[in-house]
Each structure stands twice: as structure tokens, then as C-alpha cells.
Amino acid sequence: AGTKTFAAVDLGASSGRVMAGRVGPDTLDLTEAHRFPNRPVRLSEGLRWDILGLYGGVLDGLRAAGPVDSVGIDSWAVDYGLLDARGALLGNPVHYRDARTEGVPERVWATVPPETLYRATGIQYAPFNTLYQLVAARDTPQLLSAKRLLLIPDLIAYWLTGEQGTELTNASTTQLIDPRTGDWNRDLAGRLGIDLALFPPLRRPGDPAGALLPAVREQTGLPGPVPVTAVGSHDTASAVAAVPARRGERFAYLCTGTWSLAGLELDAPVTTEASRAANFTNELGVDGTIRFLRNIMGLWLLQECLRAWGREGDLAPLLAEAARAPALRSVVDAAAPGFLAPGAMPERIEAACRATGGPVPRTPGETTRCILDSLALAHRRAIREAQRLADRSVDVVHIVGGGARNALLCQLTADACGLPVVAGPAEAAALGNVLVQARAHGLPGDLASTRELIARTQPLTRYEPSGDPAAWEAAERRTEGARPLCS
Ligand code: ADP
Ligand code: LRH
Numbered sequence: 001a002g003t004k005t006f007a008a009v010d011l012g013a014s015s016g017r018v019m020a021g022r023v024g025p026d027t028l029d030l031t032e033a034h035r036f037p038n039r040p041v042r043l044s045e046g047l048r049w050d051i052l053g054l055y056g057g058v059l060d061g062l063r064a065a066g067p068v069d070s071v072g073i074d075s076w077a078v079d080y081g082l083l084d085a086r087g088a089l090l091g092n093p094v095h096y097r098d099a100r101t102e103g104v105p106e107r108v109w110a111t112v113p114p115e116t117l118y119r120a121t122g123i124q125y126a127p128f129n130t131l132y133q134l135v136a137a138r139d140t141p142q143l144l145s146a147k148r149l150l151l152i153p154d155l156i157a158y159w160l161t162g163e164q165g166t167e168l169t170n171a172s173t174t175q176l177i178d179p180r181t182g183d184w185n186r187d188l189a190g191r192l193g194i195d196l197a198l199f200p201p202l203r204r205p206g207d208p209a210g211a212l213l214p215a216v217r218e219q220t221g222l223p224g225p226v227p228v229t230a231v232g233s234h235d236t237a238s239a240v241a242a243v244p245a246r247r248g249e250r251f252a253y254l255c256t257g258t259w260s261l262a263g264l265e266l267d268a269p270v271t272t273e274a275s276r277a278a279n280f281t282n283e284l285g286v287d288g289t290i291r292f293l294r295n296i297m298g299l300w301l302l303q304e305c306l307r308a309w310g311r312e313g314d315l316a317p318l319l320a321e322a323a324r325a326p327a328l329r330s331v332v333d334a335a336a337p338g339f340l341a342p343g344a345m346p347e348r349i350e351a352a353c354r355a356t357g358g359p360v361p362r363t364p365g366e367t368t369r370c371i372l373d374s375l376a377l378a379h380r381r382a383i384r385e386a387q388r389l390a391d392r393s394v395d396v397v398h399i400v401g402g403g404a405r406n407a408l409l410c411q412l413t414a415d416a417c418g419l420p421v422v423a424g425p426a427e428a429a430a431l432g433n434v435l436v437q438a439r440a441h442g443l444p445g446d447l448a449s450t451r452e453l454i455a456r457t458q459p460l461t462r463y464e465p466s467g468d469p470a471a472w473e474a475a476e477r478r479t480e481g482a483r484p485l486c487s
Contacts (some may be wrong), residue, residue, distance in 0.1 A: 278294070
């Protein structure tokens with residue numbers, strides 16, 4: 001009694017899924033209705049998302065989920081689709097790993113210095129921030145004829161409901177929002193010639209976002225009116241909302257999927273010069289929180305190696321080989337921007353190992369070990385720096401996302417950070433999505449109480465720090481020297 005069911009559409013860079021969450025005051029049960037691969041496509045014009053394939057997967061997933069009380073949508077950040085005056089999509093959304101922003105940041109900084117940009121937006125430098133993408137697209141026929149810009153989750157919501165909005169947590173990743181007011185930074189957009197009228201009005205997690213169109217209900221076989229509810233539509237906002245912290249716990253989080261996002265939840269942004277220099281971002285979270293974090297290249301390094309080796313279905317044996325491989329033999333800077341583009345990942349890792357003066361891994365198992373050691377090291381560095389920059393200290397690290405299933409990565413992260421790690425849930429983004437909907441539809445309580453519900457109901461694994469802290473310190477010094485060479 002008193003339970004409701006919510007569909008979470010969660011589109012990650014490596015796979016999309018529709019999850020069904022049954023929520024009651026003391027129950028939370030998440031099941032996978034449908035999962036589908038997310039395979040970007042390289043055209044001669046550049047790297048593009050297969051957005052229609054993803055939308056097809058969403059429809060299949062909603063059909064498989066069955067009757068629900070509401071639907072919420074989240075996805076990776078920064079990317080968007082453009083619509084013409086009649087609401088038709090103008091071309092395939094550009095992938096954030098596309099090369100079109102090369103050289104663009106330098107042009108932007110000639111107009112607005114990076115220090116000013118950071119103070120105004122709190123957003124770390126990344127070449128793919130929507131701001132740089134829009135400057136790269138300036139004067140293209142598509143942008144010139146566009147009447148609307150919809151971020152990816154907002155585009156999916158538009159196709160499902162016919163209604164347009166810009167969800168705030170994801171809007172903050174455009175680098176066009178002032179984190180203090182939660183509103184557009186009109187002065188900045190004006191200086192860069194970015195037309196904010198392209199964006200539909202802002203909405204917040206929990207706001208109503210329309211209802212499934214009759215044609216969509218027919219396609220998915222869903223009965224009755226089905227509302228769509230805005231959630232933290234940035235997948236990382238939803239994942240952090242689902243970190244199973246106990247009330248009052250002093251925690252850092254690591255969202256580990258294609259990316260590792262490592263940091264702290266704060267009440268106010270930190271936009272000091274030190275924090276800019278350390279490339280920490282202040283993204284807007286659920287319930288007015290700030291996600292103070294750094295982007296680390298994450299399991300992308302491993303995904304790309306598996307693709308290069310033709311061993312995409314072989315994760316488990318490779319992780320077993322990695323566990324037997326010697327520890328901390330070769331390390332690279334896993335936050336280095338040189339790893340952003342697709343292709344030739346094993347070779348780029350070898351080159352980065354040479355740059356740290358370490359031996360080059362000889363087998364896929366050794367390369368996998370190098371990636372996991374390097375990720376753990378980057379996690380350590382980011383979590384230490386976040387505490388220093390925000391003047392806060394933590395007692396535990398929560399690992400959520402697909403990487404929470406990787407026991408070796410979790411143990412190495414505990415060892416590297418010298419802190420206990422609590423791993424899980426792996427489907428945190430979907431859980432955060434579901435629980436924001438549940439609160440909008442009557443579940444009482446605040447963010448801390450929904451986190452406690454997750455902690456009570458979801459399986460979590462605890463890892464205690466072990467090993468020799470000095471080995472991690474030495475490895476940290478090795479990668480520090482190599483930073484400029486890798487970027
Ligand atoms: P994204 O949302 O960015 O697509 P996910 O959160 O789904 O990413 O995480 C995907 C990653 O999780 C994979 O690249 C893989 O390394 C890891 N992963 C998934 N399942 C397992 C597993 N059973 N064991 C170890 N690692 C896993
Ligand atoms: C993770 C993520 C991350 C962004 C990146 C583009 O999926 O949303 O938070 O920085 O994708």
C-alpha cells in the first residue's frame with residue numbers, strides 16, 4: 001500500500017536504460033525494464049549521437065516498464081539538439097568528443113578571460129562545455145536557422161510530451177548559468193554572441209514537465225494520462241542525489257561510469273583562483289546543492305581499450321588478470337585531456353607511461369591494471385584537493401555508478417585515498433531520478449531522508465583502506481611531473 005511506480009530514463013555515454021522504481025515510505029525497488037547500447041556514429045562531418053536510435057530505445061523501455069505514475073529523464077551533460085521553426089530536429093546532435101571545439105576556447109578567452117568566465121559561472125574548463133560548442137557552431141547554417149536549442153534530456157522530453165523546457169541542473173553545464181542566482185548569465189552570453197532566446201524557460205527538478213502525447217502512449221501501450229516530471233536531468237546530478245550517505249555523514253562521492261566525477265556536495269560555490277587552477281567545477285545539484293567536483297577520464301580509458309582489443313564482452317577475465325598484475329608498476333594522469341578523443345587508446349596509454357618514466361604495460365591485463373591504478377590515483381588527488389579547496393574534510397568515500405561493480409577499482413580507491421569506500425548503488429542516476437519524481441508525487445522528506453531510504457534498501461559493499469600509503473604518494477609524484485606531456 002502507498003507505493004507508486006516511476007520510470008527513469010537514464011542515458012549514459014555507454015548505454016541507455018529505462019528502469020522502473022517502486023517507491024513507498026519504507027520500500028525502494030529498482031528493476032531494469034530495458035537496456036540498449038549507446039553507439040555514436042562517425043560521419044565525414046564529425047562524431048554524432050544516434051539520437052533516433054536512443055529515442056527508439058526509450059520507447060521500447062517505456063513499453064517494457066508498463067504502467068507508471070510518472071516518467072523522468074536524465075542523460076549526459078552539455079550536448080543539445082537544434083529545432084527549426086516547426087519544431088523539427090536540425091541534424092544529429094554533435095558528440096562532446098567531436099573535434100569541432102579545437103582552438104575555440106582560446107578565441108573565447110580573447111573576449112572573456114578564463115578567470116572572468118570561472119567567477120561568472122563556477123564551471124571548470126572543458127573544451128566541450130556548451131558555451132564553446134555554441135561558439136564553434138557560430139555562423140553554421142544549422143545554428144543560423146535554429147529557433148530552439150534543447151539539451152539532450154529536454155529533447156527526449158519534448159518528443160515524449162510536445163512541451164519544451166530547460167532543466168536547471170543540466171543547464172548549469174552549459175557554462176551560461178550564474179550559480180549564485182540559478183539564472184542565465186545574460187551579460188556573458190551577450191559578450192559571446194550567444195542567443196539565450198534559443199533556450200526554452202528554465203525548470204527545476206520536481207517541476208511538472210508535461211504528459212506523454214497520445215501518440216506516444218499508443219506506441220508504448222501505456223494507459224491513462226502519464227505525467228513527465230523534471231528530475232536532476234544531468235545524470236551526475238541524479239547520481240549524486242542518490243549517494244547513500246547517512247544524515248550528517250562527512251562524505252566525498254565518486255560517480256564512476258564513462259567518466260569519474262570526484263568531489264563534494266556544498267551549499268555554495270567555490271570560485272577562488274585556486275579552485276579554477278585546479279579545474280574544479282560547481283555544477284548545480286538537486287535541492288539547491290552545489291556539485292563541487294573534477295572530471296577524470298574514468299572507465300572510458302578501459303572501454304576504449306576493450307574496443308581496440310576487440311574484447312568488449314571480456315571485462316570479467318581482464319579484471320581478474322589485472323588483479324594478478326603487479327601493483328602501481330605503470331601509472332598515467334587519468335585526468336589528462338589528451339585521453340578525451342576516441343581511438344588508439346592502448347597506444348596513448350603506452351605513450352603516457354613512457355612520459356612518467358615507468359615501464360610500458362605488455363599485456364591487456366597489465367594495461368587494465370595501469371588504468372585502474374591510475375584512476376585510483378586520480379580519485380585520491382581529486383578528493384584531497386576538493387577538501388583543501390572547500391576547506392572541508394571527509395570520513396568516507398561513496399562510489400556510485402557502473403564502476404561500483406568493479407571490486408578492484410573500489411579497493412584501490414580506498415587504498416589510494418586512505419579512507420573507507422562504500423560502493424553502490426551502481427544505478428545511482430536512475431535511483432536519483434526515481435526519488436526526485438517520488439518526492440514530487442507525494443513521498444515526504446528531504447534529500448537526506450531519501451538518501452537514507454537508499455542506504456536502508458540497496459545492497460552496498462564496504463572496502464577498508466589497506467596497503468602501503470607511501471606507494472601511492474610516490475606514484476602521485478611520478479604522474480605530477482608527467483602532466484604537461486600528457487595534455
Ligand atoms: P555510463 O552511464 O557513463 O554509460 P555506467 O555507469 O553504466 O556508465 O558504467 C559503465 C561502466 O561500468 C563500464 O564501462 C564498466 O567498466 C563498468 N561495469 C559495468 N558492469 C560491470 C561489472 N559487472 N563489473 C565491473 N565493472 C562493470
Ligand atoms: C557523465 C557526464 C559528466 C559530464 C560528461 C559530459 O555522464 O554527464 O558529468 O561532464 O558526461
